[in-house]
Amino acid sequence: MNRLIQGDCLEIMRSLPPRRVDLVFGSPPYEDARTYGIGFKLKGQEWVNWMMKVYRESLRVSKGLVAFVVQGRTRQYKWSCTPALLIADLHRAGFNVRNPVLYVRHGIPGSGGPDWLKSRYEWIVCVSQPGRLAWSDNTACGHPPKCGAGGPMSNRDETGERLFNKQTHRKKDGSRCAYEPSRPLPKMANPGNIIDCGANTHFGLANENEAPFPEKLAEFFIKSFCPPGGTVLDPFSGSGTTAAVAKKNNRHYIGIDVRQSQIELTQRRLND
Numbered sequence: 001m002n003r004l005i006q007g008d009c010l011e012i013m014r015s016l017p018p019r020r021v022d023l024v025f026g027s028p029p030y031e032d033a034r035t036y037g038i039g040f041k042l043k044g045q046e047w048v049n050w051m052m053k054v055y056r057e058s059l060r061v062s063k064g065l066v067a068f069v070v071q072g073r074t075r076q077y078k079w080s081c082t083p084a085l086l087i088a089d090l091h092r093a094g095f096n097v098r099n100p101v102l103y104v105r106h107g108i109p110g111s112g113g114p115d116w117l118k119s120r121y122e123w124i125v126c127v128s129q130p131g132r133l134a135w136s137d138n139t140a141c142g143h144p145p146k147c148g149a150g151g152p153m154s155n156r157d158e159t160g161e162r163l164f165n166k167q168t169h170r171k172k173d174g175s176r177c178a179y180e181p182s183r184p185l186p187k188m189a190n191p192g193n194i195i196d197c198g199a200n201t202h203f204g205l206a207n208e209n210e211a212p213f214p215e216k217l218a219e220f221f222i223k224s225f226c227p228p229g230g231t232v233l234d235p236f237s238g239s240g241t242t243a244a245v246a247k248k249n250n251r252h253y254i255g256i257d258v259r260q261s262q263i264e265l266t267q268r269r270l271n272d
Contacts, residue, residue: 001231001252004243006263009235009256013057021254022135022230024058025221025242027069027213031082038258043073048086054235055090059127061233063134065225067126069103069213077113083123090127098126103217104196121194133225139188140223146189195220204272212238218245226251240266 005012028051031043042050051070058066072080083100091097101124112118197214218241226232228250234242237255243266246253257263 002243002247002254004237004240004255004257004263004266006257006260008258010053010057012256013061013233013235016061018060019063020061020231021233022062022064023221023226023232024062024066024235025068025218025225025232026234026236027238028054028236030071031073031080033073044080044082045085048082048089051086052089052093055095055127058233058235059095059129063129064136065098065126065128065133065221067101067124067221067225069122069124069217071119071122074113074116077115083125087125090125095127096130098128099193100125101193101195103213104194105214106198124195135227135230136225138190138224139186141220142188142191144188145185191220204269212241215241215245218242219249222246222249222251237266238262240269244269 029040029042031047032041034040051068054068055066058068070083070086072082072084074080087097087100102121103124104121106120108118195217197216222232222242222245226246229252231252231254232242232246233254233256235256237243237257239262240255243253243255247270255263255266257266
Protein backbone atom coordinates (compact mmCIF):
# COMPACT_ATOMS: atom_id res chain seq x y z
CA MET A 1 0.00 0.00 0.00
CA ASN A 2 2.88 2.40 0.72
CA ARG A 3 4.72 3.61 -2.37
CA LEU A 4 7.29 6.24 -3.32
CA ILE A 5 7.41 6.93 -7.06
CA GLN A 6 9.88 9.06 -9.00
CA GLY A 7 8.41 10.83 -12.01
CA ASP A 8 6.13 13.57 -13.28
CA CYS A 9 3.03 13.69 -11.08
CA LEU A 10 0.60 14.10 -13.99
CA GLU A 11 1.99 11.06 -15.80
CA ILE A 12 2.00 8.94 -12.63
CA MET A 13 -1.53 9.92 -11.58
CA ARG A 14 -2.85 9.12 -15.06
CA SER A 15 -1.63 5.55 -14.51
CA LEU A 16 -3.61 5.20 -11.26
CA PRO A 17 -7.17 3.84 -11.24
CA PRO A 18 -10.08 6.16 -10.36
CA ARG A 19 -10.86 6.67 -6.66
CA ARG A 20 -7.59 5.02 -5.71
CA VAL A 21 -6.88 7.17 -2.63
CA ASP A 22 -8.87 8.79 0.17
CA LEU A 23 -7.08 12.16 0.27
CA VAL A 24 -4.73 14.14 -1.95
CA PHE A 25 -2.63 16.67 -0.03
CA GLY A 26 0.59 18.49 -0.82
CA SER A 27 2.25 21.70 -1.89
CA PRO A 28 3.31 22.40 -5.50
CA PRO A 29 6.02 24.87 -6.52
CA TYR A 30 4.99 28.47 -5.84
CA GLU A 31 5.27 29.64 -9.45
CA ASP A 32 8.91 30.40 -10.28
CA ALA A 33 9.98 31.09 -6.69
CA ARG A 34 12.45 28.19 -6.97
CA THR A 35 13.75 26.20 -9.93
CA TYR A 36 14.32 23.05 -7.80
CA GLY A 37 17.28 22.22 -10.02
CA ILE A 38 14.95 21.18 -12.86
CA GLY A 39 14.38 24.58 -14.45
CA PHE A 40 10.81 24.99 -13.16
CA LYS A 41 9.65 28.47 -14.18
CA LEU A 42 5.88 28.49 -14.66
CA LYS A 43 4.22 31.66 -13.43
CA GLY A 44 0.98 33.59 -13.65
CA GLN A 45 -1.77 32.11 -15.79
CA GLU A 46 0.63 29.52 -17.20
CA TRP A 47 1.11 28.17 -13.68
CA VAL A 48 -2.69 28.26 -13.08
CA ASN A 49 -3.30 26.27 -16.28
CA TRP A 50 -0.81 23.62 -15.14
CA MET A 51 -2.40 23.41 -11.70
CA MET A 52 -5.83 22.95 -13.30
CA LYS A 53 -4.50 19.75 -14.88
CA VAL A 54 -3.06 18.66 -11.52
CA TYR A 55 -6.41 19.23 -9.78
CA ARG A 56 -8.29 17.38 -12.50
CA GLU A 57 -6.12 14.25 -12.20
CA SER A 58 -6.00 14.49 -8.41
CA LEU A 59 -9.80 14.60 -8.21
CA ARG A 60 -10.08 11.63 -10.55
CA VAL A 61 -7.96 9.42 -8.30
CA SER A 62 -9.41 10.65 -5.00
CA LYS A 63 -12.54 9.45 -3.23
CA GLY A 64 -12.47 12.51 -1.02
CA LEU A 65 -10.74 15.84 -0.62
CA VAL A 66 -8.02 17.34 -2.82
CA ALA A 67 -6.10 20.09 -1.03
CA PHE A 68 -2.96 21.94 -2.10
CA VAL A 69 -1.04 24.63 -0.23
CA VAL A 70 -0.43 27.43 -2.73
CA GLN A 71 0.87 30.98 -2.63
CA GLY A 72 1.34 33.81 -5.11
CA ARG A 73 4.49 35.80 -5.82
CA THR A 74 5.13 39.48 -5.13
CA ARG A 75 7.48 41.31 -7.49
CA GLN A 76 7.93 44.99 -8.12
CA TYR A 77 5.28 45.73 -5.47
CA LYS A 78 2.64 43.65 -7.29
CA TRP A 79 1.08 40.34 -6.22
CA SER A 80 0.55 37.70 -8.90
CA CYS A 81 -2.94 36.74 -7.57
CA THR A 82 -2.44 33.11 -8.65
CA PRO A 83 -4.28 31.48 -5.69
CA ALA A 84 -7.33 33.64 -6.41
CA LEU A 85 -7.05 33.07 -10.17
CA LEU A 86 -6.79 29.32 -9.57
CA ILE A 87 -9.93 29.29 -7.41
CA ALA A 88 -11.82 31.32 -10.00
CA ASP A 89 -10.75 29.03 -12.85
CA LEU A 90 -11.64 25.91 -10.86
CA HIS A 91 -15.08 27.37 -10.14
CA ARG A 92 -15.67 28.38 -13.76
CA ALA A 93 -14.60 24.92 -14.93
CA GLY A 94 -17.27 23.29 -12.76
CA PHE A 95 -15.10 21.92 -9.95
CA ASN A 96 -16.75 21.51 -6.55
CA VAL A 97 -14.65 24.14 -4.74
CA ARG A 98 -14.68 24.16 -0.94
CA ASN A 99 -14.28 27.26 1.21
CA PRO A 100 -10.47 27.74 1.27
CA VAL A 101 -8.40 27.00 4.36
CA LEU A 102 -5.68 29.38 5.52
CA TYR A 103 -2.35 28.10 6.85
CA VAL A 104 -0.97 30.68 9.28
CA ARG A 105 2.76 30.99 9.75
CA HIS A 106 5.00 33.64 11.26
CA GLY A 107 7.04 34.02 8.10
CA ILE A 108 10.52 35.37 7.57
CA PRO A 109 11.63 38.19 9.91
CA GLY A 110 12.01 41.40 7.93
CA SER A 111 9.84 40.22 5.04
CA GLY A 112 7.10 42.37 3.56
CA GLY A 113 9.33 44.80 1.70
CA PRO A 114 9.86 48.48 2.52
CA ASP A 115 6.19 49.49 2.24
CA TRP A 116 3.97 46.46 2.78
CA LEU A 117 3.00 43.83 5.36
CA LYS A 118 4.70 40.54 6.14
CA SER A 119 2.82 37.56 4.72
CA ARG A 120 1.27 35.63 7.63
CA TYR A 121 -0.73 33.01 5.75
CA GLU A 122 -0.83 30.75 2.73
CA TRP A 123 -3.90 29.49 0.87
CA ILE A 124 -5.01 25.86 0.87
CA VAL A 125 -7.26 25.48 -2.17
CA CYS A 126 -9.66 22.56 -1.74
CA VAL A 127 -11.96 20.70 -4.13
CA SER A 128 -13.98 17.51 -3.78
CA GLN A 129 -16.57 15.39 -5.50
CA PRO A 130 -20.07 16.98 -5.33
CA GLY A 131 -22.00 16.37 -2.13
CA ARG A 132 -20.82 15.28 1.27
CA LEU A 133 -17.27 13.97 1.60
CA ALA A 134 -16.89 10.21 1.48
CA TRP A 135 -15.21 10.37 4.90
CA SER A 136 -14.34 13.16 7.30
CA ASP A 137 -13.83 13.81 10.98
CA ASN A 138 -14.06 17.57 11.16
CA THR A 139 -13.44 17.69 14.92
CA ALA A 140 -10.41 15.34 14.91
CA CYS A 141 -8.18 18.38 15.49
CA GLY A 142 -10.80 20.31 17.42
CA HIS A 143 -10.98 21.29 21.08
CA PRO A 144 -13.62 21.37 23.82
CA PRO A 145 -16.00 24.35 23.44
CA LYS A 146 -14.43 27.45 24.93
CA CYS A 147 -17.77 28.71 26.23
CA GLY A 148 -20.24 26.49 28.03
CA ALA A 149 -24.00 26.89 28.05
CA GLY A 150 -24.84 30.38 29.19
CA GLY A 151 -21.48 31.74 28.03
CA PRO A 152 -20.94 34.72 25.74
CA MET A 153 -21.81 32.87 22.53
CA SER A 154 -25.32 33.52 21.22
CA ASN A 155 -25.79 31.50 18.05
CA ARG A 156 -29.21 31.70 16.43
CA ASP A 157 -30.94 29.86 13.60
CA GLU A 158 -32.71 31.48 10.64
CA THR A 159 -35.79 32.21 12.79
CA GLY A 160 -33.72 34.03 15.40
CA GLU A 161 -34.04 31.26 18.02
CA ARG A 162 -31.00 30.78 20.21
CA LEU A 163 -29.26 27.47 19.55
CA PHE A 164 -26.59 26.93 22.16
CA ASN A 165 -26.95 29.24 25.17
CA LYS A 166 -28.69 28.14 28.29
CA GLN A 167 -31.19 30.91 28.89
CA THR A 168 -33.64 31.97 31.57
CA HIS A 169 -37.13 33.34 31.22
CA ARG A 170 -39.54 34.98 33.63
CA LYS A 171 -42.64 33.04 34.63
CA LYS A 172 -46.04 34.62 35.25
CA ASP A 173 -45.41 34.78 39.01
CA GLY A 174 -42.29 36.84 38.37
CA SER A 175 -39.78 34.12 39.20
CA ARG A 176 -37.16 33.05 36.71
CA CYS A 177 -36.36 29.54 35.51
CA ALA A 178 -33.80 28.04 33.17
CA TYR A 179 -34.49 26.13 29.99
CA GLU A 180 -32.14 24.06 27.92
CA PRO A 181 -30.89 25.13 24.47
CA SER A 182 -32.58 23.66 21.41
CA ARG A 183 -29.24 22.22 20.24
CA PRO A 184 -26.79 20.62 22.71
CA LEU A 185 -23.24 21.87 22.88
CA PRO A 186 -20.80 19.57 21.01
CA LYS A 187 -18.19 17.67 23.00
CA MET A 188 -15.53 18.88 20.57
CA ALA A 189 -15.68 22.17 18.70
CA ASN A 190 -14.94 22.35 14.98
CA PRO A 191 -11.43 23.91 14.77
CA GLY A 192 -12.32 26.16 11.83
CA ASN A 193 -10.52 26.83 8.58
CA ILE A 194 -7.54 28.79 9.92
CA ILE A 195 -4.65 26.49 10.89
CA ASP A 196 -1.96 28.18 12.97
CA CYS A 197 1.27 26.19 12.80
CA GLY A 198 3.32 28.69 14.80
CA ALA A 199 6.86 29.57 13.83
CA ASN A 200 7.83 28.48 10.32
CA THR A 201 10.57 26.15 11.55
CA HIS A 202 11.38 22.58 10.54
CA PHE A 203 13.57 19.95 12.05
CA GLY A 204 15.71 17.01 11.06
CA LEU A 205 15.87 15.64 7.56
CA ALA A 206 13.06 17.89 6.28
CA ASN A 207 15.58 20.75 6.22
CA GLU A 208 17.28 19.11 3.25
CA ASN A 209 14.29 20.12 1.09
CA GLU A 210 14.01 23.71 -0.18
CA ALA A 211 10.46 24.32 1.03
CA PRO A 212 9.17 21.88 3.69
CA PHE A 213 5.93 22.53 5.52
CA PRO A 214 5.20 21.66 9.19
CA GLU A 215 4.09 18.18 10.16
CA LYS A 216 1.23 19.83 12.06
CA LEU A 217 -0.25 21.03 8.77
CA ALA A 218 -0.19 17.57 7.17
CA GLU A 219 -1.50 16.04 10.39
CA PHE A 220 -4.53 18.34 10.37
CA PHE A 221 -5.64 17.20 6.92
CA ILE A 222 -4.75 13.54 7.37
CA LYS A 223 -6.62 13.18 10.67
CA SER A 224 -9.58 15.21 9.40
CA PHE A 225 -10.01 13.85 5.87
CA CYS A 226 -8.33 10.43 5.55
CA PRO A 227 -9.86 7.49 7.45
CA PRO A 228 -7.66 5.25 9.63
CA GLY A 229 -6.12 2.67 7.33
CA GLY A 230 -6.87 4.87 4.31
CA THR A 231 -4.40 6.23 1.77
CA VAL A 232 -3.14 9.76 1.24
CA LEU A 233 -1.39 10.81 -1.97
CA ASP A 234 1.12 13.65 -2.17
CA PRO A 235 2.00 14.43 -5.82
CA PHE A 236 4.80 16.80 -4.69
CA SER A 237 6.32 14.64 -1.98
CA GLY A 238 9.56 16.58 -1.43
CA SER A 239 11.04 15.67 1.94
CA GLY A 240 8.15 13.28 2.60
CA THR A 241 6.31 15.18 5.34
CA THR A 242 2.92 13.88 4.19
CA ALA A 243 4.17 10.28 4.02
CA ALA A 244 5.89 10.51 7.42
CA VAL A 245 2.79 11.91 9.11
CA ALA A 246 0.57 9.32 7.41
CA LYS A 247 2.81 6.55 8.74
CA LYS A 248 2.71 7.99 12.29
CA ASN A 249 -1.10 8.14 12.16
CA ASN A 250 -1.76 4.63 10.79
CA ARG A 251 -2.56 5.72 7.24
CA HIS A 252 -1.02 4.50 4.00
CA TYR A 253 0.80 6.83 1.63
CA ILE A 254 1.76 7.32 -1.99
CA GLY A 255 4.47 9.91 -2.57
CA ILE A 256 5.42 11.20 -6.02
CA ASP A 257 8.32 13.49 -6.78
CA VAL A 258 10.02 14.33 -10.05
CA ARG A 259 13.45 14.22 -8.37
CA GLN A 260 15.04 10.95 -7.35
CA SER A 261 16.96 12.81 -4.64
CA GLN A 262 13.68 13.61 -2.87
CA ILE A 263 12.47 10.01 -3.11
CA GLU A 264 15.70 8.94 -1.44
CA LEU A 265 15.34 11.72 1.18
CA THR A 266 11.80 10.56 1.96
CA GLN A 267 12.93 6.95 2.32
CA ARG A 268 15.67 8.03 4.74
CA ARG A 269 13.11 10.01 6.72
CA LEU A 270 10.67 7.11 6.88
CA ASN A 271 13.44 4.73 7.96
CA ASP A 272 14.57 7.24 10.59
